[in-house]
Amino acid sequence: MADFNAQILESQKQVAEAQSKISDLTARIDAARSSAANGQAIDIANATLEDVHKHVDVMNANIAELIMGLDDVTAGFSKDFDAMRSKTGWESFIGIFSSAKSESLRQERLRTASVDEKLQDLIAKSDTIVKLLENQLATLNEHKARVEKNLTETLTDRETTVGELEQVRAMLQGMDPKIIELENKISVETDAAARTRLESDLAELNKQHNALVQEEQVKVAKSQTLERYIETGKTWVDSLQNQAATQMVLINKLQTDTKQRVVLYDALTKSLKTAQQQDVAHRINEIGVETDKEAQAAMAAIGAATNDRMADMLERHEGDIVFARKVLEEKAKADERFARRFQAIVEKHDKNLYGG
Template identity: 40%
Template structure:
């Protein structure tokens, strides 16, 4: 659990995790944007690399949220300690009460000195500053996530449409192959039945053209089939990526709201502390 002594180190660690996430998110987003362009060739070569990168983002997301949660708990614990110390300022210690038996003025002065010498104000200011730093990290990250989510969601939609277009082209090619099969069989039968050399030559020329088209369509079918399968894999992977961005945005919003409420409570505590210090100072002047 983070303490005031190691808060700076924990915050620095969190900043590094966030920066690493930003880099990977930007890289994955760029790949997705590229896939959305229909003129870009795709393949499976980088799929595993990209999938691993997205898995890293998901893991780092959990690490970052854990670090932030740890910092928030640390802030809460420190605030509770200060709150307890602040409450103790309102009461007299045993020794002060004992002195009060003999001199109420001395009792008041001792309490005033104790309140004035406590370092709660400085510590509370430090807590507020660290809370603001964490909120700053979260807001900056949320802004980047919001932007990337919008572009990635749009790109993912384009990738889905690209796969639909590929599937449509594949169906068209497969339909043509189905048409060519009986046409080739028919022309083969005509060649076999023909007794005219001229007719046979003409039929063989037609068969050659049909066979060439058939081979081209078969090659195209394999190409489109591979592209469709690859797009399907990438679509599933990047759907996970876009969902993770959305989940991160929701998590950032929750943490920001939590810290905002906590900060408001600390400000109330700080103002109450300031009022107590002013009262103590006024009492000190009055006693003198």
């Protein structure tokens, strides 16, 4: 599992880098809000957003590979349990000469078997990845809330700016008839003094008109800047939402798989214990005639205990089966969502297309 541990460390590193890139981009958008509100240019390059997407894709692909690796390891547990149920070649060979010694070797092997430790390690690795994903999901939701808040404020700012722009334009339209009227009066005025007064009035009116035109240009620039910022914010919120959806698919897949692994371990352990109990029963049955009475008493006690256990087992069986089926149904749904989201990775894994 050394490579697997190394891959987990690599995923942790990638998640940290992704969070750093996400924080940087959100900070840029936060800083851009004040600039946008003042009509200044926004320093948010599309390349930055693309860089985040590219890195997040690599991170999710790596985690998806980890999950596929966990599935492969889990499948190997059945083989481990099968090997524990049966005797090894050496144990069978020893059995030719001494069945007791052969059984003793097998019991010792079962006693020192580390399947439980391996499974617990596997579940621990699943939990580690889940915590990694949950931490990333929390980061995504935090940044999404921040950007949405700023986006709402900026939408209000742009609405106000557009309202002010409309007022300026209305004032400009109201001045046009006055300017035309003054120009007409000047063109027909013959008195020099009156003409001078009219020209002064026209100059003042033109001064006000030019100031309003300049204000209109400022308002238009500010509105356009805010609009670009709004579109950038919407794009980033959408990106964070999609990333969060991917994290939830991965988390659901891992959590469902962990449940299934616990069910698998419980079923295989019970199966192994049953096989051991059968071996013990067979050995008791082989006790010689000289201890027949003791054996019969022992068998009667075992039989009574077995019947009680059997009754308990039968009563629990329905619940166990219902629970196991429910877990398998949940796993099938989680696998379907996972496969749909990471089709290329699943295909590469299933067809062993690594390095192609």
